[in-house]
Amino acid sequence: MAGVSETNVQFWMNKAVNWGEASSCSALLDTSRHLGPLRNFLQQILQGLQQMNSTSEAMKTFPFVGQFLGRLCWNSCVTADERSQKLLLRCLSCLYSAEPLNAVERKANMWIKNMLCHLISEEEGSVAHATVKHAGSTPMRYHTEALQKVVSLMVEEVSKSCDCLPNASARCSNSNIHTMSTACIALVTCTQMAPLIGALLKHSESCGSSCLNQEFINEVGEAFISKRLVLEDEAVISLWCQSALSLEGAAVSLLESVLSDHQLTTQSLDKHVNDSLLPQASARHCHIFLTVSEIYRNVLTEIDENLAIRTLIQVFTVCFLQRLTGQNSQDRLPLRAFFPNVMPSLLSPLLTAPSEVPREAWLDHLSWITSLLQSVTENEEEDVRAYQPMFEAWFLLVRCGYWVDTAVELLVLAASGNTEALLWLLTFFHHPTNRGHQRSQQTAVAREAWTHLRMLFLNHPPPPRHLSAVKELLSSSSISANLVLHLFSNFAVFSHGPVSIITEISDKVLTETAVRRRALWILASIRCRLNSASSRDDRVHSRLRTLQDTLLQT
Amino acid sequence: MEAVLRHLNNILELLAVSRTDRVREWDRPTTQRAFKWAEYCEQLHSRYQSNPTVRSSLESGLTDTNRRLKETFPSYSPVEFSELAQCQHKLIVYLLRNPSSPHFIIEMLFPDQNSPSQELLAAQNSLVTRKSAFSLLCCTVNRTSSYYGLQTEPEVRGKLLGKLLNSILARPGNEEHAKCLLDSVRCNSAGKVDGFYDVIAGALLCSSDESQRFIITWLKESDGGLNTFCSVISPEVCAVISRQSPEFRKLYWGALKQWASCLEYDVIESVWVTSEGAGSFDVLADRLRDLINSGESLKEETETALKALTLQDGDFSVKGVSVWTDLTLQLKL
Structure with missing residues (x-):
């Protein structure tokens, strides 16, 4: 009787008897409330029965089982529950002897067949039986329609x-x-x-x-x-x-789909995110947005360098903002309600989409964002309390990663005088804390990479000195690899050189599969931003696609 | 047609054999083939059920075969035309009831996940689920907005019956078939009169005008049917049907008058008593009250009729002379 305790047997036997005797409504509702543990108990019985060599042995070991299963067959709540029904039927088929050896086993076989007959048909002479019998269709169709x-x-x-x-x-x-x-x-x-x-x-x-x-x-x-x-x-x-549990499940399953499905990098990620319904639900219910944000915030603190996560968070935010703007303005909560921990002055500049700002004003807008963020980070060295607002500001920047992408796009064509604020923003995006990251040092690396990439994409054939320098900066040992890759991908998409250069340089520089995969995520986020841009630049789109194709060929 | 009748004959023989110990010899392919034949038979039914000409030749074919098989197999029960729609189900039930049926039947009907797919032809798990789900919902949920006390289950069964009648009667020449159908349902509901008439009430409440008229005529023509219907169906439901159908209203009034005529005044006890087990004075008053409460036109009509009956009885205003006067007083009209 391994696994099936005497107390359990007694408890469930009593239940089954009571269910048979009580009024059908209360008995069925009580069954409903006990379905979970009942399934577990049936599972235990099934395991016990599977270890038996014959029905006679099973009936000696589990003397209660026949009566118990029989009673359950008359309980429509048990037989309606897919999982209980399956367990019940498997138990019955364990008790069935293909070659019965004695009268008991023959009797058990007939009893099982009668039980199954009861499960699929109505009692003869009843109104139910008469109506099904003359329904002019199969019992299956009759019961489907009745249901x-x-x-x-x-x-x-x-x-x-x-x-x-x-x-x-x-x-x-x-x-x-x-x-x-x-x-x-x-x-x-x-x-x-x-x-x-x-x-x-x-x-x-x-x-x-x-x-x-x-x-x-x-x-x-x-x-x-x-x-x-x-x-x-x-x-x-x-x-x-x-159900917070279901909501968390949905947010996590979206996350997992992004982490496991590499095809998503080349498909429209925004469609995938919208299909999850989370942006729509978040725009409608602030608490849903806050829960989803909390989950993504936790994941981000664990794996902050994962570009897939960052892209997902950014795309989710874009989809959410689109849904929110689509709502009737009277029903809409103020943005501050959705971002309660962020400095209010940051909300408007970051949550405004680049498509809503004229292209000529991008640089000023980005300088404004940079200066706001710099003021948040000013006290980070001296004051521990400054850490929280800084983290929140950075998290908002990750959610509004389209502005970082915009900054990098501007860097591709910028003159060297205008790059300070843009490079700082890019560096802050990839290296939010000074601890271990040494932001000033990373800004210098960013500048160095930018200089090399300019030379690389302006000259043909690509100068070997810059090629190897970029390759070095992209190597996995470099802590700035993501930052440099971010720059590199934007140069490939937005620089003005011939398309052939992209393929050539990418093949030479991006040799590792892991690096290519990360680059694809950066491209996915660029693509999402371009999709929501006010005008479409076919040249850029075609370069983007070429680059994606190149990276997919391994 | 001859070939179809021959097939039908074969299928009936097959069903007859499935109840004997000869079934012991069936192997899997044989059993699968038997189910294929049964499936074919279901298609025959769905194709010809509303075609009076073909159906009647099939029915006479059935009668012949039924007679012949009854002679060969004494335990054979004849197959009605409407049962052809569920030939596979019949075969399954026969096999399960037969101690000699081969053991693989069980896994064929209730396969585990890993069973080969061709076995799934007769899989019954979803049927069990839907049948159980239906009865679970009917038993547990009290609907506050139901048809005035008509339970959910008979209401739904009635709706399905009404729908079937609508589709049969939509084609001309099917009246006799529809009548047989109702007769069969009543006959097979053996003894469960209340339950059966609840289903009929459900059918009346939702069918087309034509089917409604048909059911009412059937009730009127079947022996004691209408009277029983009016006495077992709740006053509320009868009032709703009266509102919908002038024909039923007339017949219902007829039944009520008939009950009233059976009432006699017991001078010693000062109460109206019934002699023939028909509705009591209080029952009659309840039913009239529900008619009066079912909308303006029904109220007017009922009151006018009551007034006329009181007049007819001499328009007395003392108790114990005319049942109609006393009913009017009881209802405080």
Whole structure:
């Protein structure tokens, strides 16, 4: 009886007996509330049964099992639950003897067949049996339609119980909604149920109180993340409003998709991010935005040099801002609510999209941003308390990475007199703290790289001295490798030399696969910015594509 | 047509054999083939169910074969035309009920994830899920906005029956078939009269005008059907149907008058008592009250009818002379 304890057996046997005796409604709701542990118990029984050599042995070792499984077969909550049903059927098939050796085993076989017959058909002589028998279609189609009809009746019921509320803020007192959600715990993965599940979620969100069974919310969240349940967008957002766990799951799954799927670098990342619904949900509900931000902030502090993460955060912010601007201005919260920890003076310059600022004013705008950020970093040496505002300022810059990209684009064509602020911004982006990073030293490296890259992309053939210098700066041992790669990628896309130079230099400089992959992420963020630009420059787009193709060839 | 009838004959034989111990010899390919035949039979049904000409030749073919098979296999139960729609299901049930059926049936019907895909033809897991889900929802959720006390399950079953009748009656020449269908459902609901009429009420509430008229005629023509319907279906539901259908309204009034005529005044106890197990005085009053509360036109009509009946009885204003006077007083009209 390994794994199946006597107390457990007693507990579940009592439950099964009570479920059989109590009124069907309360018994089914009680079953609903116990589904999780019941599945575990069935799993234990299954493992026990699988170790048996014969049904006779199984029945000696688990004398309760026949009665227990039999009772569960009559409980429609257990048989409706996909996972419990599967376990139950597997237990029954373990008890079935392909070659019965004695009367007991023959009797058990017949009993199992009768049980299965009961599961798929109605009791003869009942109205249910008569209506199915003469339905003019298969029982499968009949029950599918019946389920759809009952679901639509319940959806109607849910929407009516919404209408009865005197006003939106009144607490929903309809215990029927709670009962419905409890009954639905077993049914979340049943395709026909999706409209009802959606209606329950939306109802609960609109009446602003938790009138749904928490276990129901957990099951829906779990089924949705594991893609066993498809919900309409509105319902998904309602789910996130009620389940922090699901929301975190969604944010993490977007993160994981970006970290694991390298194809995303060349596809439209903004579409991928929008498909996650997180930007839409964030624009609608400030708390969702704050939760998602918190998750990305934590990840960023762990792996701050990962360019995929940075690109994702930037693209997410762009998509979010687009959704927010698309909203009715009366319903819109002030930006400060979404960025509560950031110095308010930083919000307007950074959250303004480059496409909203005339090209001629970019340099001034960037100098303004740089000076604001420099003032935040001024006290970092002396004052520990300065660390937090500085981190927040940097995090905002990462989210608004399009301004850093804009700065680097300007650097490609800038005269040497105008580069100070731009190089500082780029350096701060990649080296936010002075500890271990020595920002002033890195600014010097940035300047050096910039000088080499200018020579490299202006002359043909590429001068070997600058080629090897850039290669050296990009090597994995250099702590400025990302910064230099950022510069390099922008030179490749925005410099005016012939396209052939890009391929040639890239092939010579970007030799390591890992470096190429990081460069692809930088290109992805450039591409997203260009996609939302006010005008389209075909020459730049075609260079970008050429470079992507080159980098993809390994 | 001859070939189709021959196939039908084969399928019925196959179903008959599936209930005998001969089934022991079936191997997997044989069983798969049997299910293929059953599936073909379902297609025959769906293609011809609303075609009166083809259907009647199939039905007479069925009758012949049923008779012949009954002679050969005494335990054979005849197959009705509407059952052809679920031939595979019938085969499954027969095999499961048969102690001699081969052991692979179980895994064929309820396959594990790793079973080969061709076995999935008869997989029953989703049926179990949907059937259970339907009954779970019907049992647990009390709808506040339901049709005045009609339970969810009969309401839904009634809707499906109504939909089926709509589709059958949409083609001419199908009245007899539709009547047989209702007869069969009633016959197979053996004894569960209340449950059956609840389903009929559900069908009445949602079907097309034509089907509604058809069901009402069927109720009127079936022996005692209408009277039973009116007595088991709740006053609220009867009032709703009365509002929808003038024909039903007339028949319902007829039933109420018939009950009233069975009431006799017990002078000693000063109460109206019923002699023939029909509706009591209070039941009658409740039903009238629901009619009066179901909208202006029904209220007017009911009150006018009550007034006329009271007049007819002599327009007395004392208790115990005319049941209609007393009902009017009881309802405080």
